[in-house]
Amino acid sequence: MGSVEDALITWQSAGSPALSGLGLTVDTDGTQRVWLGDPDGPSWNLPV
DSSP: OOOHHHHHHHHHHHTTTOGGGEEEETTOOOOEEEEEETTTTSEEEEOO
């Protein structure tokens, strides 16, 4: 399964939260990670 499908499943598994429940972290190496609830919650890397 691709990253888009994985992200959709993660979002649905978390109860399909509102956009205000999402966050974004960008690491010093440029990696971009979207997370649900808090930075230690379910997350996935964005393709760059």
